[in-house]
Amino acid sequence: MTMDEMVVEHMMNPKNYGTLATANGEGMGKNPLNGEKVVIYIHVKEDEEKPYIDDIAFQAIGCTTTIVAGSMLTEEAKGLTIDGARNLVAATMQLLEKLPPEDAACSEMVALAIKAAVDTYEKRKEEADYPMITYQIANDCTPKEEEANENTAD
Amino acid sequence: MKTLLIKTHEAWLEMLMAGFMSHTQNKQVLFDFSDILFRHFTWIEHELIRTGESYDYERDNIPIKVSRLDDILKAITSRLLEIDLQLLGLEDKELAGRIKSDIDYMTGVLHRMNDEVVTAFSMERQFPGANLTDEARDALTLFLFDESYKEYELIMIYNYLKAHSDDAYLNRIFQILIDESFFHLKSFGDMMAKMGILAVPRVVMKELYQVEDVVQFLKDGINEELAAKEECRKLSDAVGHDSQELADFFTFINNQENYHIALMTDALAHYAKEGNG
Numbered sequence: 001m002t003m004d005e006m007v008v009e010h011m012m013n014p015k016n017y018g019t020l021a022t023a024n025g026e027g028m029g030k031n032p033l034n035g036e037k038v039v040i041y042i043h044v045k046e047d048e049e050k051p052y053i054d055d056i057a058f059q060a061i062g063c064t065t066t067i068v069a070g071s072m073l074t075e076e077a078k079g080l081t082i083d084g085a086r087n088l089v090a091a092t093m094q095l096l097e098k099l100p101p102e103d104a105a106c107s108e109m110v111a112l113a114i115k116a117a118v119d120t121y122e123k124r125k126e127e128a129d130y131p132m133i134t135y136q137i138a139n140d141c142t143p144k145e146e147e148a149n150e151n152t153a154d
Numbered sequence: 155m156k157t158l159l160i161k162t163h164e165a166w167l168e169m170l171m172a173g174f175m176s177h178t179q180n181k182q183v184l185f186d187f188s189d190i191l192f193r194h195f196t197w198i199e200h201e202l203i204r205t206g207e208s209y210d211y212e213r214d215n216i217p218i219k220v221s222r223l224d225d226i227l228k229a230i231t232s233r234l235l236e237i238d239l240q241l242l243g244l245e246d247k248e249l250a251g252r253i254k255s256d257i258d259y260m261t262g263v264l265h266r267m268n269d270e271v272v273t274a275f276s277m278e279r280q281f282p283g284a285n286l287t288d289e290a291r292d293a294l295t296l297f298l299f300d301e302s303y304k305e306y307e308l309i310m311i312y313n314y315l316k317a318h319s320d321d322a323y324l325n326r327i328f329q330i331l332i333d334e335s336f337f338h339l340k341s342f343g344d345m346m347a348k349m350g351i352l353a354v355p356r357v358v359m360k361e362l363y364q365v366e367d368v369v370q371f372l373k374d375g376i377n378e379e380l381a382a383k384e385e386c387r388k389l390s391d392a393v394g395h396d397s398q399e400l401a402d403f404f405t406f407i408n409n410q411e412n413y414h415i416a417l418m419t420d421a422l423a424h425y426a427k428e429g430n431g
Contacts, residue, residue, distance in 0.1 A: 009297065011299045013353065061359055061361075061362060064300045067299075
């Protein structure tokens with residue numbers, strides 16, 4: 001499958017990249033094997049009947065694929081209620097089950113960071129200083145072929 | 155002074171991007187001006203360190219998508235004029251005078267510069283003189299985005315380490331690594347512009363340049379350079395059938411990584427000798 005223009009556009013101009021000074025929830029998705037991570041910042045607007053994410057931002061230490069996933073998923077999450085954001089994470093994780101682990105790892109990291117941000121937001125309603133929650137991914141972004149080479153290198 | 159640092163950071167990158175957009179003799183002038191603005195950035199950073207003011211490398215996103223060079227030159231000129239205003243608050247008047255003199259000259263040259271059509275955002279993803287397969291084109295696209303950011307990240311990290319070190323031996327190594335990363339960033343940026351996918355590298359996260367353990371950073375850095383060598387080799391193979399010029403270029407970049415590894419190993423040994431590790 002070749003890259004389409006929309007993906008290249010996300011590479012050139014990632015949406016929502018940066019931090020959010022007004023954030024009332026932050027969460028991290030992390031790859032424990034290579035140190036790559038994604039931090040999601042959300043601002044949940046609370047003076048509504050159903051609170052919703054009215055602003056979102058992300059930063060990442062990772063590859064371009066992670067940036068594209070962050071750009072796309074944060075766009076999807078913007079405007080969603082808390083339940084809506086949880087459904088987005090669940091639907092993304094379900095989709096990722098169909099992909100090889102090395103292709104799923106980057107998007108999983110972003111999805112888990114959104115989940116962590118929502119969970120942190122909810123915890124902070126009970127305890128204002130609750131620390132940022134971090135979830136670690138289950139997939140590994142090292143292609144199997146490379147992994148085999150690494151394991152046999154010695 | 156922090157605002158001055160941010161504005162100068164943004165102007166430096168914006169000028170560099172304008173250099174990538176140009177197809178004429180303007181290119182080298184814009185690159186030279188971006189180098190001058192980077193030096194201003196380091197001077198302001200030293201002033202912040204000297205006065206004990208905390209700072210970081212945060213900045214706003216820089217919109218660069220234009221169809222005429224004139225448009226980006228006007229945006230740069232406005233940013234330079236904002237810097238000029240910010241200079242009024244700079245305590246070190248001699249430093250303010252030096253920067254102002256450069257800005258006055260640069261704005262004059264930018265004003266007289268000939269306009270050009272900009273094709274750096276066409277998204278055509280064709281490399282001039284090379285008939286790349288879809289697979290090779292995608293591999294090259296991904297590589298350029300990954301590595302142009304990586305080179306910018308390295309410039310920021312080594313610059314931060316250099317700004318906070320008094321060790322002349324290490325600073326010599328850091329400066330060489332900064333220069334090398336500038337060369338790579340300029341090479342990759344030029345290729346991105348030719349392919350119509352030019353983009354400003356994203357903001358570097360604080361924890362990357364505010365390095366707590368330099369020895370570990372250097373060890374990780376050597377492993378990253380080894381990984382980058384592998385990426386260059388793969389890319390050289392991927393584009394080799396379609397373009398000997400590109401294959402040769404990526405083999406050259408691959409070989410340059412050996413030099414970076416040697417420099418970082420040298421820095422590690424120096425740290426061990428000085429008992430810094």
